[in-house]
Amino acid sequence: MIKQIAVFLENKAGKASGCCKVLKDANVNLLALSIADTQDFGILRLITEDNEKALAALKAAGYISSEVELVGIEVPDEAGALSNLLIALGDGGVSVEYMYSYAGVDGHAKIAFKTSTPEAAVAVLKKAGAKLI
Amino acid sequence: MQYFQKELETMSADQKKVLQSERLVKMVKYVYENQKPYRAKMDAIKLKPDDIKSIDDIYKLPYTVKQDLRDAYPFGMMARSRRDLVRLHASSATTGKLTVAGYTMNDIDVWGECAARSLVMAGADEESIIHIAYGYGLFTGGLGMHYGGEKLGACVVPASAGNTQKQIQLITDFGADIICCTPSYIIYLAEEIEKLGLKPGVDIKLKGGVFGAEAWSEGMRADIEKRLGIRACDIYGLSEIAGPGVACDCEFKTGMHFQDDHFYPEIVDVNTLEPLPYGESGELVITTLTKEGMPLLRYRTRDIASLNADPCPCGRTTIKLNKITGRSDDMLIIRGVNVFPSQIESVLLKDADIQPHYHINVDRVNSLDTMEIVVELSPNVSIDEVAHVEEIRKRLAANMASALSVSAKITLVSPGTVARSEGKAKRITDNRKL
Numbered sequence: 001m002i003k004q005i006a007v008f009l010e011n012k013a014g015k016a017s018g019c020c021k022v023l024k025d026a027n028v029n030l031l032a033l034s035i036a037d038t039q040d041f042g043i044l045r046l047i048t049e050d051n052e053k054a055l056a057a058l059k060a061a062g063y064i065s066s067e068v069e070l071v072g073i074e075v076p077d078e079a080g081a082l083s084n085l086l087i088a089l090g091d092g093g094v095s096v097e098y099m100y101s102y103a104g105v106d107g108h109a110k111i112a113f114k115t116s117t118p119e120a121a122v123a124v125l126k127k128a129g130a131k132l133i
Numbered sequence: 134m135q136y137f138q139k140e141l142e143t144m145s146a147d148q149k150k151v152l153q154s155e156r157l158v159k160m161v162k163y164v165y166e167n168q169k170p171y172r173a174k175m176d177a178i179k180l181k182p183d184d185i186k187s188i189d190d191i192y193k194l195p196y197t198v199k200q201d202l203r204d205a206y207p208f209g210m211m212a213r214s215r216r217d218l219v220r221l222h223a224s225s226a227t228t229g230k231l232t233v234a235g236y237t238m239n240d241i242d243v244w245g246e247c248a249a250r251s252l253v254m255a256g257a258d259e260e261s262i263i264h265i266a267y268g269y270g271l272f273t274g275g276l277g278m279h280y281g282g283e284k285l286g287a288c289v290v291p292a293s294a295g296n297t298q299k300q301i302q303l304i305t306d307f308g309a310d311i312i313c314c315t316p317s318y319i320i321y322l323a324e325e326i327e328k329l330g331l332k333p334g335v336d337i338k339l340k341g342g343v344f345g346a347e348a349w350s351e352g353m354r355a356d357i358e359k360r361l362g363i364r365a366c367d368i369y370g371l372s373e374i375a376g377p378g379v380a381c382d383c384e385f386k387t388g389m390h391f392q393d394d395h396f397y398p399e400i401v402d403v404n405t406l407e408p409l410p411y412g413e414s415g416e417l418v419i420t421t422l423t424k425e426g427m428p429l430l431r432y433r434t435r436d437i438a439s440l441n442a443d444p445c446p447c448g449r450t451t452i453k454l455n456k457i458t459g460r461s462d463d464m465l466i467i468r469g470v471n472v473f474p475s476q477i478e479s480v481l482l483k484d485a486d487i488q489p490h491y492h493i494n495v496d497r498v499n500s501l502d503t504m505e506i507v508v509e510l511s512p513n514v515s516i517d518e519v520a521h522v523e524e525i526r527k528r529l530a531a532n533m534a535s536a537l538s539v540s541a542k543i544t545l546v547s548p549g550t551v552a553r554s555e556g557k558a559k560r561i562t563d564n565r566k567l
Contacts, residue, residue, distance in 0.1 A: 008510060008516045008522070036519050043516060043518075043522070062548055064514065
């Protein structure tokens with residue numbers, strides 16, 4: 001499992017940069033980042049090297065932030081690799097709330113996703129032979 | 134038709150004073166005998182009904198404030214039993230409770246006469262078709278003008294609010310010559326009429342209208358009159374006293390003719406409560422002179438305005454109320470609905486996912502009032518899913534609409550974003566240009 005930090009951002013210029021500045025000042029390195037945006041607000045999702053430090057710094061700076069567990073998998077960097085796993089998850093009755101990828105190495109991509117049934121997801125993925133993070 | 138009740142509307146100043154004095158003396162005796170809150174207020178300052186000998190003694194009487202009505206909720210302020218009351222109206226007060234007003238049949242008749250006088254000022258007569266696009270219900274606008282139109286002997290179309298396309302069809306097909314609605318709605322109607330390519334004077338037969346329930350300016354009046362080719366009259370009323378018709382403009386627009394044979398106006402200094410002379414701006418205070426169901430002595434309306442006694446070319450001799458320029462409390466009027474920030478606060482306090490730090494932005498877009506409530510999320514709320522944040526926003530919007538009777542856009546922000554202030558919080562930004 002992977003621990004992710006979600007940060008609430010108002011839809012105003014400079015809000016995302018302000019948040020990243022807080023993490024820079026706390027000397028926290030980012031591994032992955034994804035933004036979900038609506039007309040009125042955005043949610044910044046982060047995977048960092050030190051969540052504890054990041055959360056403390058964000059809360060101190062007044063950002064609403066919370067830690068959430070995501071399921072992480074490593075997939076081979078080739079066409080159809082992710083598709084096969086998603087089909088397996090769908091067949092196993094696991095629904096994915098949101099998902100994003102981040103930097104991979106050695107011909108593999110790293111994927112993180114949120115689900116309301118993480119145990120079922122892990123079982124399905126193991127059965128399908130996926131490499132969990 | 135020049136007047137609805139010529140004798141009453143054009144009586145000399147001396148006659149008026151005699152009439153007002155007789156009525157006030159009777160009224161004070163009546164409230165002392167029939168309304169416990171007034172007996173208590175008068176006893177507390179050792180004032181006997183006999184001490185009031187003419188209208189000049191009115192300053193001796195105690196004031197009445199909205200809180201008095203709230204304390205008496207729902208029927209503690211009524212001077213008559215249920216047997217005699219024929220109607221209840223109510224408007225929003227601050228937290229939750231409504232301000233209730235009870236009317237006897239005679240009160241409804243007097244109110245209807247005042248509304249009829251107002252309609253005549255806008256150009257109506259027995260031949261008129263009067264289109265009423267005020268809401269019907271606890272709000273006094275619709276029913277008030279409805280009874281006024283019938284009292285006049287005109288033909289009333291009770292269209293009520295909403296469904297603009299149908300309103301325009303009715304106005305066109307029935308050939309209404311008089312219309313009653315809020316000033317912002319008539320501008321919206323005028324825009325829609327223009328879009329449909331209908332020509333005022335040809336397809337639209339309107340020649341006059343009374344517009345009230347929200348503040349508007351001379352600039353808006355000029356715009357309405359030019360676009361629709363009508364006489365646009367400002368009308369004043371409040372459910373505690375009587376709905377629309379307490380005062381109304383005539384064609385000369387020298388100030389709204391205040392129906393001072395039934396309702397006696399004063400202007401007082403907001404801070405000292407000392408009566409102010411004509412022309413000076415302060416809080417409008419009204420004493421009912423003939424009301425039976427729920428008479429009120431020196432009721433503080435919270436509306437800021439001034440009075441003038443200049444003669445009017447129309448021949449009416451009433452005192453006149455100049456345009457309302459503001460409020461002495463924090464009440465907002467959004468699309469004709471009274472909204473108090475404390476009502477908004479009570480909705481916010483009930484929701485654990487947000488903090489009751491908020492700011493209200495009011496604007497007018499395409500002639501319609503809009504309200505945005507900016508509120509802070511609670512620091513502990515889980516926010517990683519868009520759907521969850523949207524759910525909080527939608528829940529708040531629904532609770533707000535049901536508590537306020539008017540919709541508001543909810544904008545969620547981070548904790549600490551809404552400006553804090555040490556003294557009296559400035560929670561409202563009103564960008565409406567009237």
